[in-house]
Amino acid sequence: MTRRWCLWQTPAVPATVAATTAWENWARTASASPAGVVRPRDEAALADQVARAAAEGLRVRARGAGHSFTPVAVTDGLQVDLEHLAGLEAVERRQDGTARVTVLAGTRLYHLHHLLGARGLAMTNLGDIDRQTIAGAISTGTHGTGLRHGGLATQVCGVRVVLPDGTVRAVSVDDAPGSPERELFEVARLGLGTVGVLSAVTLEVVPAFWLRCRERPERLDAFLEDPDAYAASADHAELYWFPGTRSILTIRNDRLTPDDAARWGTERSGLKGRVRLLGQEVRGLVDDEVIANGLFEVANRLATAAPGLTAGINRVSARALAARERVAPSYQLFCHKRRVRFREQEYAVPRAAVGDVVRELAAWHRRTGEPVPFPVEVRFAPSDDVWLSTARDRDTAYVAVHQYVRMQYRRWFDAAEAIFVAADGRPHWGKLHRRTAADLAHHYPLDDVARVRRTVDPGGVFANAYSDTVLGAAT
Template structure:
């Protein structure tokens, strides 16, 4: 197994360039047995352990000065358990990248029921940080997990899942392992609840922002999966509404494309998608952000241009091709989950601050939705949720904008995304999550804190120090 020590281990940096660390050791295990051996060895040597995937978390979730485990060799499908209704439980290795998983599932005629809009992550990293998509009837990725295999500090491999009895040690381990920042062990495999592969009809349209805010619920329920981009300083939103097609509808669409006219229409659709996704959303958008960096005073005009650059279009494609997008323009991001009923006031407050401050923000604000779920550390736990994400180009300062947005979002009873920038602590978050239960499970599985790091201890509480609900739910400091 390739292993390096401190003398030749380079510093690690995440994708957003917000976190860097220098591990004492780095290992790239080839299988679960090697993961277990490396974890046990590190624990004996007094090193902390963190698994690292694509580095797409903007927080320090994966940072360590101990052992970094790179799990990209633990990839692929292990088992497919089909049901009579066409759904299946699929067990995949933890290091499988989502963009590979799409095709592995498609080969079995299957798909995940919902996805985020970026698919560079590993499946373990995505579920562990609370990755989600959009759609008022659909939960985040962790809600699609029904089983895990996890390596504990002594190198033991434990299996836990939704079928374990409620209240049992295995069931509680499952709750923290499927979404818990890797705080109870290293995931080596996850079992996913999948559905028959399906296609989406996507409608991308510019709307007046006021039209959305007039009735947020109407917009959120206007499609199976609805979201929007709003460019600061403008009154326009780019809306994206995707509806699931039945097998018969997808078949009819395929038949419509079989003739010469259909093939020509399909070619036009693909060419249009290439222009929109590659030229406008990446190449031209990178140029826009570079101009805004050099001349911040031009940002308002650039945002008006960006809000009009992507015209309306409609297309049909397999679900993963519609859900996921290529994002090559590097940025920083903060995202909060708020009650859906608070969306209108939050967006208006963000707009007021941006106009008063004249802050240069060439990246859009993103708005998505999710169904309530019962995952212990899910940001959509027990409430109808809207996600408000703010971004800033990597070459521009994000601090003032993120601090202002965070104050507004926290005041709206917001919960920060575990993998995106924020300043909240366990004391703040105990009002939203059962952190005492999480602490109890962590203490039972990992009493020595082998799988902890500074970020995990900040947001979940240091080992042996269960958090108490904060007296104020609207305190906010600077983004990290």
């Protein structure tokens, strides 16, 4: 039995149009001075604004929360802010507890957690942060970790997309393979916003679940001996390595059965359980806010002022790591607060190559002593069939390098990128890299992507310099 709930609908009011407004992304790596900014309050207003801009010869780019490090949202034309197109539009439940939910495109992930949780639902996997809009997250290939759980785009089963003439097209995974509708869906669900502005996204979601998180410090060498074994040691495994040390922080998240989650909830409802829970919450606050953000900011400022101290800072940070275990709703453990501002480059490499990649990063850092106070992150993903997914057609490991926003990052990122490219890596679409369409053509069906773009957007209304660089000019 399928039930459809129409939960709410935004009233039809005119879009809010702003004059030229300077824009900068979160990492301060991209900025724009668009001709105008529009904040439509419903889908009809969005369609009208897009059509007007196209008729006036303006290019159009949607902007989300600004958490992409690349200039994916930059334009000198019209920038569309979807902040008012937010909320849960509809739910279609199935007997097995799963559901399809339709979410307005500007919904922030941290808001979506609660909208789904109130209905006993959750996304099956999430990335490290949840500040993004759902449209921005899927369009740039946001992913989490787990050998059986793909990126956010793999959870998308339908979209509504506004085309240059203001037409709203609904396309989905249910459209016939090879049909124009299905091909538009493939590029709309992960395509850097190059076929239109998303107004709504339909997701496959699952019954809400809890995770058991085990964090513990370990030795880098133990991971390098058998990366596959580590990746398979939990439902969602990841790790952080501190450059200049042989120490890693391992994080293993395992999905609890409903009975286990209920049992844990019962245990914490008693007096001893409440005391233990309070202790965990206090420690979590100290670890996540004081150490992971407050003290980490101080450490990075110190490294900026005195780069020669960076190696010592990393050794102290590594020694300060301690084991801990937590149980909580999935989104609370998948996602983290990241208040320390940084730049990031991330590549998807074949899973079999991840050990060698990390070894080479460590060797380069050992030779150069480059000051890098931020840890390197390693995650995992299964192969998928999304056209522009960085995990397309191969089991994948993601390796991300970071640098504090006040520190020089180019030497570290260039060296890392050379190692990633040699391993046949693919850059994350929303993180810093120097690759071009010519480099990436053997990884993706870029000719098919260009054909779809030419069909729905022959004038290149939704293109910008970044999309032309990485996907090629479609016109």
